[in-house]
Amino acid sequence: MVRPLLNRRTLLWARRDGWRHLVMWAVLAFALFPILFVVSAALNPLGTLNSSQLVPAGAGLGNFADLLTETRYPRWYLNSVVIAVTNAAATVLLSALAAYVFSRFRFAGRRFGLHGLLVIQMFPQFLAIVAIYLMFAAVTDYWPKIGFNTHWGLMLVYLGGALSINTWLMKGFFDTVPKELDESARVDGATHAQVFFRIMLPLVTPVLAIVGLLVFIATINEFLMASVFLRDPGSQTVALGLYGMVAENRNANFGLFSAGTLLLAVPVLAVFWGLQRFIVEGLTSGAVKG
């Protein structure tokens, strides 16, 4: 790529930017080739695993058409997106509220709270699943609306993890906002709630965006807890549906599986690309600098 032209500008470019492009091309090759494989398998008209190549022999949208018309995929998809968006929004709000007090207030139990957050999530939630299952068996008896086979129950369990490492991440960014800003607002008579909603939140939008994105992705990918909660095929998420599809017949359903995987990546990409502006620009703007 970098041709040794005896042109001063080119040389300067090579020294300043050339290596960056080289590194990025290498990284992109590593990052993208499995995705290329998924794409070619999704387009592969044969739709089987052992006929799939990196570059497809033929291409067609048959797998996508079959997926959308002959399976419950559209329903799963809707479920996944609704659950993930709700969970991401609620988590961002709850986590930001907590991060604000951890960053700005000194109170009894603050240290304990911050350390406790780190410790509690080191417990392998995977094995607590038995406990959660038994708890929700009882919840289903009393309040079927938030029990098994409902999205509410699943989201409550997800929100149990709303205060987590994300709260630490947010607190770190809240700490970079100069205290003088909110102190002066409070001297002017703003309440703590006004400081939070009108001054802090706009200044930390980038971290809100990052956390929202992370939670959205984690929820879309979440499999284990959803498999316990959502047994009824109509209530299932894409992760469950696709898993069931390849568990039945891996080789023959590989094309459908790949097509489903790609479609599932679309909302995640849309969210990321939509939030890109915040993530990239946000933290460099004016008042945030310490």
Add this chain to the structure above:
Amino acid sequence: MVSQYGNDKGASSRASSAPPLPGGALAPDGSLPGQIAKIGMLGLAAAVGLWAVFPLYAEGRWIGVATVVAVTALIFHVYLSKRTVPAKYLLPGTLLLVAFQVIPVLYTVGTSVTNYGDGHRGTKEQAIAGIEATSVSRTADSADYTLTVAARGDADTGDLVFLLTGPDGSAYAGTDEGLAPLRNATVEDSGKITEAGGYTILAPGEVNRRSGEVEEFAVPTGPGSGIRSSGLSTAYEGEAGRVYDAGCDCVTDTDSGQVFTADNERGGFYAEDGQRVSQGWKVGVGLDNFVRFLTDPTLGSSFLSILTWNLGFAAGTTALVFALGLAVALTLHTRHRLRGRTTYRLLVVLPYAMPSFAMFLLWRDMFNADYGLLNRLLGWDLDWFGDPWTARAAVLLVNLWLGFPYMFLVATGALQAIPRELVQAARIDGAGAWQAFRTVTFPLLMVAMLPILVATFAFNFNNFNAVWLTTEGGPFPTDNPMAGATDLLITYTYRLAFGEAGAQYGYAAAVSVFIFMIVTLISVVALRRSKSLEEVHN
């Protein structure tokens, strides 16, 4: 909750030229929209509390009622009091955290000192009822029932229920706890039940799949009697062949005369020759589960090697994703305009946007020795998952691929938060690019990223999917089919506790508590050394 900034209070205090109070912050009340939002939220809390309390009240669950009332009262106290400002912000998240994380963890810890699992599920009374019911055999005056096999919830995994129609046409639902009259059931003339509220009727194929369970299933109907199936569509009520006698606290087999005496410490009935009745009950076993984990010869010999690889896997993954993620972030982090930067950013995060569980399965197929894409592309004939070291390298590579975009995102955010002036000042003072990075950028970066690194480590320490969906813990040495070369503690435990031997929740809980302690210890040590905690201390 969003309220108008610069409210009347602030204005009026300035107008009356009263000196602003230090931390006029403590100025109470807030604006009108804020008040309205608050009242609305409290009303909602009260409504939810009422809704939650009704079923508990109806069933006479007074502890539950008291809990709901206490939580609702706590919410009102926190939001109406003026002295609990931090609590106002922490309460919603904390309530959810306690209910759905802390309590399950405590429950798991509680389970770890019991023998809970298959064969030790309920109370002693339930075990006795089960023993008697399973041992029933047909007698001369046995009542016959028409049987419809149903389940609670899912047809393949839900608890079995026998829907029974008696000779007089009345319908019952029989569970492993007893018989109850069945209302709202549609009964055919043949006695078959075609619909019953709350139960899933199994189709013939589904009954066949679970025929083993149906054969074993028994409905206790009273002391010394029970209902069992005879084929898949009829059932009978018979007399127990094994009878419990409270006098000797033992179960006697009427056919063989064998006596099984209750052992209340082990939670089962044992004969003198050590033979045990399969149904037992749940008892506390103290630290037996922990002792078993540490002293069991099969476990003990493999434990150290698995722990070592587990630490290596978690540390290796963390180091690799951090190194690559940071390298990419630094490559793209320049002051001048870099052509294609936005495109690079969009493309680099693509692996993170792909559904991870699906990508694990996909990578597994790419590493496949026979038709795997990697061997085909490279022209190799390598059995990736057949050799311990290539398998380990493969797992790390997959995890690196999935994990580095996340680190790239975090590192980019952290880099942009570092004030540019600091780096510029260092450069002006004569530091080279590398020196400025090492002495200014990197330490500041670590402050922001250390908690993330610790969390990445903790997450990967228990990254079940990364191993289970790719190598399933393999390859296994020929002399030990239980401990594979890529096994993590958690996959190893999973195989031991939920494998062919049946569910052993108590034991599994003990191992998870053990894993928890290891991870906590490592993390606390790591955090103690970190600067980020100093901020917490002040």
